Amino acid sequence: MCRPAPDVRMCGGGSRLRGSRRAKAGCFSSQGSVRSVGRGTQLSNQGVFRFIAFLVACAAPLGAAAQEPDRTDPPSGAVTVDVEALKTEIQRILDEYGIPGASIALVDRNRTIWAGGVGKADLAAGVDVTADHLFRIGSISKSFTALAALRALESGLLDLETPVRELGPEIAFTNPWEATHPVTVAMLMEHTTGFDDLHFPEWAVVDPEISLAEGLAVHPHSRVSRWRPGTHMSYSNSGPSVAASIVEKSTGTPFEEYVREQVFLPLGMETSTFYVPQGASLLAKGYVPDGVSEAPYEHIIMRPSGSLNASAREMARYLRMMINRGTLDSVRLLTPETVTRMETPTSTLAAREGVTHGDGLGNTTLFVNGHHFRGHGGSLTGFRSRSAYSSELGVGFFVSINKGSSGGLPDIVRLLGERLTEGLEKPRGPVAVLSDDELRAMTGSYQLATPRQQVTYGVDRLLYVRRIILEEGKLFLLPTLGGGRELVPVTATSFRFEVEPVATVFGGVDEEGNRILQTGRDGNYMRVGTARLRFQQAVALTTFLLLLSAPLFALVWAPARIFGRMKTIPLRTVLYPLLATLSIVVWFFLPAQFASSLDLGTVSGWSLTWFVGSLAFAALTALSLFVSFRRDSVEGGRLVRLHSRLVSLTCTVTLLYAWNAGWIGLRTWAY
Structure with a gap:
């Protein structure tokens, strides 16, 4: 059975859909009807020519994916980048950090500015990185898991706010607050379930053929809500994989097949895969931190959270779709409203007070050269990656390096961001005027309350401490070590740092009456007595x-x-x-x-x-x-x-x- 999403118009023959249950010649209309041509159908010569012309016209948007050049000339007024000079600068960074190679894509709203590579995809064989080399993009995989879930949402097969217990009662997890605060599908992808990140036995299983259900059954003990779900964000690789299992069950289609049919093929990302690529020559080699020794292909059993392999050419198409609010050329993958939902966090204390910074559905906030971007990062043995785009500016980029250390990646990200936003005025963040009493309500000592892994909390609670002080009518956030940064009020409960255009820090009270400081992926903190904290430190x-x-x-x-x-x-x-x-x-x-x-x-x-x-x-x-x-x-x-x-x-x-x-x-x- 075919399940096209609303507003999708995609036509093509079976050659474009090989390996899929949809590999039948036909055209999918926005109503989901299929016009098939049987073997016994008799057509006149004129009808045959009309039919062929119709197929060619329908296949054109997807056929463009395979023929899309590495670079296109800019139309008048478009963003321009000196690609050759950029390559030279990237190579300098690679040399400085001992990184073999990098896969790069730069896009604007209407075109791929450049998709290609710098350096080597295989050191031993001396193979240069190209636009078609597959790099392991790690947790950027979560963005595509979210796209699949949202396709199911638009098809009426899934509701993000339905409790997981109702949709997948066979999936093991523990939530002491299930009666009043059930875990929902949205919480799984926004990392607000309270689950631990994967435990050691889960990381140790590297079987590339293990099924999603088998992977979730390996060690469900990590999936225990440590606080009320829908309160704090704490990054967990198991949440999106549980969501993928729900998608699989709701659609009646194996998850990887559903993503291929509903996301990869409509976007023209035919070589992207969650599995080990069949064509070994397509896969770039990953390297350990010394930059010379080859890293093993380590599979992650939570495949929807981190196993995707993708090329710069195909990631460029994904970025353009996101910039254009769900549409790529003539193919609509999602409605603009659904893309906005993907980008918007909803299930933390901060989100319920209107803070938009943070993790949505496989999508998070980052700041590039003072501008507000969205995207995701990725890290896996031998690779580090980053995707970023801005619909407002109409630009985006993707970069992946094939070395297992983050050194050098931030430099390349900064460089790409500067080139794409060069000459653009940086936005000014909002400012609210608060009384000293309102500001003083935020002051005090805060201790980390939401470790990513509970086993490390004994160390984390001593190392991750924050203090907020009030000096001359201004708030300052002081880390454990180092200088403080001014907190600029945006509302009575939300704040930003001076160089940021939106609120990134939230101060509120949880259901137990504790004063909470939420800073997204930088941690969630609970106010404690200063004397108690100093005693612990002493x-x-x-x-x-x-x-x-x-x-x-x-x-x-x-x-x-x-x-x-x-x-x-x-x-x-x-x-x-x-x-x-x-x-x-x-x-x-x-x-x-x-x-x-x-x-x-x-x-x-x-x-x-x-x-x-x-x-x-x-x-x-x-x-x-x-x-x-x-x-x-x-x-x-x-x-x-x-x-x-x-x-x-x-x-x-x-x-x-x-x-x-x-x-x-x-x-x-x-x-």
Whole structure:
């Protein structure tokens, strides 16, 4: 059965739709009717010629996709870019950061300014990047998952506000507030379900053939709402994949096939795929951070959230469709109203107060050269990507680099943005006049309340702290370290930074009465007492210094003992606190620094190091505490004993904190 969306006019023969259930010759009208030509149909010569002409006319918009040149001449008054000079500047950035190559697309409202590449798609073979090389675009995949969901919406097959429990009761997730605050399809794609991001076992599964249902069944424990859904945004790769599963069920079509039929083919993106491309020569090689060693093709089991491969030429068509509010040439994919819904966050405290900055449906806000753009970023083993467009300015760009580190990508993004917006006046953001009392309501200390991964919260809550102060009638937001930035009022509850054209910071009160600071992907914070926060920071700093003192003292004590000094100090008095302290490094810091998600998501040397090391730390802490508080005296060692006891107590405090954070005995392969 064919399910064309309203207002779509797309005609073509089966050769354009190979591999699809729609690969029958025919024409899809806006009413969804199909005019097919059977084998037994008899046509006059005149009728045949008319029919062929009709097919050619209908196929022209899609046929243009395959023939679209890398560059087109600008019409009068259009944006102009010196592409050759731009290539030189991009190559300089690639050389500076050791990046093999980059896939680039620049567009305006009516044309592709340039689609192509700079550098190498394959270092060993010496292959240059072209407009047709497929790059892994990571989380930009979520934009296309959203487009598929919105196609289903316009076809009447899906409602974004319907609870997921009703649409997919077989999908495992836990929401303690389901009765009053159910998880909806919109929340899945706006990252407001409260779910953790993927856990280690989910990242560790790299089977490229696993189905969407099988992927969601691997480790559903990550899908637990940690706060009321529809309150805070916290990025999660599982949400869009659950939404894709709902699309699959609602349409009766495998998700990847539905995206191909309803999104890729109408846009002329025939080579784009969520799977490993059949033509190996089309796929650019990815490289690890050294820029030389080839990265493996690591599949992500949440395929709708990050597995898409796409070329610069085809991404240019996607960008033009978004700029033109759902229409590409003569093909309408979505209505302008639906595109606006895609771009608009609706399910956070900030969104309900009118703040438009943040994550919509597979679509987020970014600022380019002082201008307001929308798009998405992507990151996957061996690749980093960014898409961005502005319907108001009528321009957009796509860039993907084939190196697994972000260094260099921001520079290229900045360069492309500057070239596309050169000479355009930067918008001035709105300003509201608030009283000192209204401004003072925002002041105070705030602590991160919504970690992306709950397992890291024990560290995040100490590192991610914000203070808002009022000085001379102005608000300033101060991070944990570094200088503050002025918060310019836009309304009584929304603020922006001076260089931004729209409100990006929101201050409000949640249903529990807590004062909340929402800053989108930069985090959501809860106001806490300044005294409490300073006490936490003082304890953390004191703990760190005392733990550090154990190995430093050992560096003094060991040589002194070798040369006949400090012999009255028993070995156990210094050794056990030292071993307990060093075990923290082995158990905690080494795996955190060097282990990959694959290492921690399976039973491996690193995951066992965490599991066994944390238990060893607990045992050594208990032993150290026992030895340091024994009653037997140590001649000439009172200060040493005091230090030993302080370090042992510090290890005990660390142990209790780690236990509360869930780190002691953590089996990362089952977390």
